Amino acid sequence: MASPRTPDVAVIGAGPGGYVAAIRLAQLGKKVLVVERARLGGVCLNIGCIPSKALIHAATLVDRIRHAGEMGITVGAPTVDMKQLMAWKSEVVKKLTGGVGVLLKGNGIETLIGDARFVGPQELEVVTAKGPERVKAGAFLIATGSRPISIPGFTFDGTTVISSTEALELDALPRSMTVIGGGVIGLEIGTLYAKLGTEVTVVELTPTLLPGTDPDLVTFVARSLKRRGVKVYLKSKAKGQTPLPGGGGVRVALETEKGDVTVDAEKVLVCVGVRPNTEKLGLEAAGVALTGRGHVKVDAQFRTSAAGIFAIGDVAGPPMLAHKASKEGMVAAEAICGRPTRWDVRAMPGAIFTDPEIATVGLTDEQAEQAGHTVAVGKFPFGANGRALAIGEGEGFVKVVTDKKTGLVLGCGIVGPEASTVIAEAALAIELGATAEDLALTVHAHPTLPEALMEACEAAGGHAIHALGRIER
Numbered sequence: 073m074a075s076p077r078t079p080d081v082a083v084i085g086a087g088p089g090g091y092v093a094a095i096r097l098a099q100l101g102k103k104v105l106v107v108e109r110a111r112l113g114g115v116c117l118n119i120g121c122i123p124s125k126a127l128i129h130a131a132t133l134v135d136r137i138r139h140a141g142e143m144g145i146t147v148g149a150p151t152v153d154m155k156q157l158m159a160w161k162s163e164v165v166k167k168l169t170g171g172v173g174v175l176l177k178g179n180g181i182e183t184l185i186g187d188a189r190f191v192g193p194q195e196l197e198v199v200t201a202k203g204p205e206r207v208k209a210g211a212f213l214i215a216t217g218s219r220p221i222s223i224p225g226f227t228f229d230g231t232t233v234i235s236s237t238e239a240l241e242l243d244a245l246p247r248s249m250t251v252i253g254g255g256v257i258g259l260e261i262g263t264l265y266a267k268l269g270t271e272v273t274v275v276e277l278t279p280t281l282l283p284g285t286d287p288d289l290v291t292f293v294a295r296s297l298k299r300r301g302v303k304v305y306l307k308s309k310a311k312g313q314t315p316l317p318g319g320g321g322v323r324v325a326l327e328t329e330k331g332d333v334t335v336d337a338e339k340v341l342v343c344v345g346v347r348p349n350t351e352k353l354g355l356e357a358a359g360v361a362l363t364g365r366g367h368v369k370v371d372a373q374f375r376t377s378a379a380g381i382f383a384i385g386d387v388a389g390p391p392m393l394a395h396k397a398s399k400e401g402m403v404a405a406e407a408i409c410g411r412p413t414r415w416d417v418r419a420m421p422g423a424i425f426t427d428p429e430i431a432t433v434g435l436t437d438e439q440a441e442q443a444g445h446t447v448a449v450g451k452f453p454f455g456a457n458g459r460a461l462a463i464g465e466g467e468g469f470v471k472v473v474t475d476k477k478t479g480l481v482l483g484c485g486i487v488g489p490e491a492s493t494v495i496a497e498a499a500l501a502i503e504l505g506a507t508a509e510d511l512a513l514t515v516h517a518h519p520t521l522p523e524a525l526m527e528a529c530e531a532a533g534g535h536a537i538h539a540l541g542r543i544e545r
């Protein structure tokens with residue numbers, strides 16, 4: 073075996089946490105080595121955030137073409153070439169992952185492709201295509217992400233029972249798909265295939281879709297799914313599967329609150345959660361402690377229980393968000409360099425790319441009340457927003473949660489067009505400690521969607537201009 077590599081810092085994992093941390097470390101003068109087991113960009117760029125949103129965009133375009141006649145535009149029934157669609161999606165991914173490679177190289181960061189595991193407190197063994205290599209470093213940053221989990225009776229086979237990874241690679245449109253898990257990933261992918269023409273069934277164990285999300289927002293998504301013909305079974309459990317006579321799929325047995333039923337599906341998409349990628353890292357040899365759920369225990373600087381070893385992203389615990397991992401990577405990088413930094417984030421936004429979109433940040437009204445606030449809530453419907461109506465997206469609303477005594481913005485929930493974009497202003501308001509009046513007094517360009525946030529802040533004070541009374545759901 074050749075002499076070990078000796079960077080100042082070795083980053084394990086090149087996803088949105090790892091590569092961002094590596095770049096910041098290099099900017100701060102460190103010699104950095106990134107070890108990645110598969111492809112630069114991690115799950116997010118290769119088999120998660122980016123490819124899913126590309127396909128969601130394409131499916132939405134197909135859906136809009138179908139309804140273009142409402143605006144007097146005759147196009148004809150759209151057809152979808154799945155192989156070409158997947159090729160286009162792959163080009164989007166290739167551009168972004170290639171960009172990560174350019175950024176790493178441009179910052180003088182070395183990259184090593186292989187499986188890494190600790191063989192001691194300050195040493196890695198990396199199994200590459202050319203054989204094992206050793207890495208000794210002054211500090212290590214674990215950013216290995218997470219992977220989908222299956223459930224009993226539905227082990228992933230990559231063909232019929234699939235995870236989100238395979239669902240974003242299908243080169244033929246399935247006639248039918250049963251989605252086990254009505255959370256974020258299940259509904260995002262289920263909705264995109266429903267738009268493309270697949271008959272979709274969603275099975276969710278809890279009493280509501282998108283568990284943990286404000287029910288006021290979820291109502292609109294549930295209504296949209298029903299209009300699209302998506303069958304939804306709540307408080308239901310997938311018990312098992314049997315092959316269909318003649319092949320071509322499986323018959324899924326469900327235990328529902330109204331009794332046992334069966335659903336035939338060409339594909340079964342299991343989206344019931346993820347688990348952190350920690351098992352094969354040799355963390356015991358490094359002295360890194362884990363939580364009961366298998367996440368790495370970290371402090372506010374993302375230090376683990378082992379000196380010189382840090383962890384960020386999904387391996388360090390929920391919420392499992394790419395932008396959270398990136399922010400953690402920057403904090404950890406500065407901590408590694410001895411800077412007096414720590415995790416200090418008031419507002420962590422989240423976006424769900426269903427139809428309509430949902431975006432949230434901060435506290436819900438219920439959470440705010442539980443925290444001891446006297447709450448004032450302002451709502452404004454997109455049905456009264458000129459831009460939303462002009463683009464044919466008048467469904468949904470903006471909900472702002474404020475402290476009645478101080479006026480501080482405590483949280484915001486949006487369901488409607490471009491919710492994932494509009495939420496940024498609310499996140500900034502919470503991070504800066506702004507009041508609803510601050511946002512209401514800020515002149516917003518017209519006609520734009522963020523005007524709905526401005527008016528919701530006006531409504532929190534009881535004086536929205538373009539809305540009367542309560543918003544009917």
